[in-house]
Amino acid sequence: MSCSIIEPNEPVDIGPSVPSTRRTGESTFAELTTIATGGPVRELVRATTEEEIVDAVRDADENGIDVLVLGGGSNLLVSDQGFEGRVVIDTRNQIDQLQISGCGGAILRGTAGTPWDEFVNVSISQGWNGIEAMSGIPGSLGATPVQNVGAYGQEVSETIYSVRIYDREKKKRTDMVPSELGLSYRNSKLKESTAEWGATGRWVVLSVTYQLGLATNSTPIAYKQLADALGVDVGQRVPTVDLRAAVLDLRRSKGMVLDDSDRDTYSLGSFFTNPIVTEDRIPEGAPKYAHGDLFKTSAAWLIDHAGCAKGFGGELTDGRATLSTKHTLALTNRGGASTGDILTLARQVRSRVHDAFGIELVNEPVILGEAL
Template identity: 50%
Template sequence: MSQTAAKPAGAARPALGPDASPNLSDLTTLRVGGPVGGYVEATSEAELIDAVRAADDAETPLLVVGGGSNLLVSDEGFDGVVVRDVRSGLDADLSASCELEGPACGGANLTLPAGQDWDAFVAEAVANEWIGVEALSGIPGTLGAAPVQNIGAYGQEVSGVIASVRTWDRATGRRRTLTLSELGFGYRTSVLKRSMRASTSPDGEVWYPTPRYVVLEVNLQMRIGSLSEPVVYPELARRLGVEVGQRTPSSDVRAAVLELRGGKGMLLDGVGGAAAPDHDRWSAGSFFTNPILPAADAEALPAEAPRFPAGDGQVKTSAAWLIDRAGFDKGYGVAGEHSPARLSTRHTLALTNRGGATAQDLVALARTVRAGVRETFGVALEPEPVLVGVAL
């Protein structure tokens, strides 16, 4: 994924050497996208900064890629430089001892490079009883992308454990650390993400498709304990056999989340025991965000439509519910069951590549679904992936 989100998605990316000339289909979980103008694999922070700075100095379009799970790139490709951060590693400071009883028995201060695989980190966190990311298991992508979109699932968001993010500020040509209060986290957004567009960028400039702030390193502060954070998502609580608000071993939460994701096709091929290939996993995860509406607009929806308080008098509803009730069933394709791009057979919010789809096939499907929801409910769905060279 680009540094815009780490999300449940499709297929694993093949290994590529620094001299390879990949297509974007090799680097994205949707497995679509054409050739790139140039390709760099950064194995150190200095190499990452040098590649970004060289592209900006030459006024060459720049796409920083992590896990590729939040990108839809045109079939014509990207006539610029693609930079992939392949750094990994963990610097952990166990800064408190377990002198307290219960789940809050200590703390860990963790620093990770942006290229670190997200789910590998979650697995290590659960193994070490670092609390706060167990419900974010199974999300493909990297640490660098996680705070950009403020990834969240099953009642947790990564903003709950982030202390600061160290970035390369493309506008000033300097490293800059953004603290939690400066990151401006919201539902699937942050200052990092908003810096990608002129209307919301802090400096009013357009930074696209890579934000102004390129994440170098993420600092996390996590509690240590034998039990998870309170389980707040009803579906997850039912799977665990606990009441909403109860705590349970983090390893149980991780196992339950992986089972739930696997049942919805929201894991990478090969994760969670699925036989590859599974075309329901060839996706960008949830393709549309859940709409946040003014209260009056939410009131106009059918009585049975999901409604959740979203602050400031606004209401969040379910994009999947809207899509399903607008007549788009699981497995829907513009040209029927043999369409190369179809909704997942397990989850209507995922657009999937059935093995031979192009970017335009996926765009046609997304446009059809969005138009149907607008016509039925008057709600405009917003795409979650970063669109490069295509538009809805």
């Protein structure tokens, strides 16, 4: 069997990247995060090259300064006291096509600051598949391996080829392959290392390389809600452009596509991960999906059936923070909410679920300067 090699195109430069900000200033995390809460930023570095990122992080480490490398701000809840260290934002926004072949597919690399949804859209427009079901997820490309981002039956662990990182312990740049990343459900070694290293873990993501299929049809649809929206059966394929449109419609219906006019989108997406437990702990009637030797159930179902319906929680914060009116997994800033308000609501939801079902919900966003 012979494999045709297609000459890679010129790099796709889609302009300077900016975080998913809500306002034009940059003096507080309220201006740098999608939930629009959080205290002051003491020092901000907007890096335009890989060298500037590495220099900013290395200098902070050598001088005992805490450092936070910030992506799109869509998965970070910062205390109302802010962050006393250095915040580094990767403003680079470029995609390089490294290799395209009939056997190996498309191998493409994006800088960490590239907005994830732009990366997805470019791949679909070029006729590549494998990440189309993750359309509309806010945040940056560099965050995808940290969280092992996934949606509607796809996870980035299925298509990541390598991750270029700066190793803060060894003080050098290198590449990590999937087997070194420890990717699991919404987790990775990159994320786990924050327990020891602080706001940003040992490995700072500089760029991510993906290997995608050469196809204008999607990978087999694995999620029933998405299949139903497209009018097909689970396991079928549809044009990737149609799948993207359906995913974006579903996400909008849940307030999961950023829209400054919609307060339900002033959130961090799904605030709790779906619990993974033994089968006997799943309540009667709750969804369950095999996950190795255990089972995954729906955090949204648990929240709703514990008495926390859509829009719940306004009485706790004088209406400043509630569950989304569209989706019980999102905690939203209705206007003027503090991080303290969001945490008050999160603790109440978690407590009710634990009291009702004996299951402890775990937060998906990173919480900085506070504890749930």
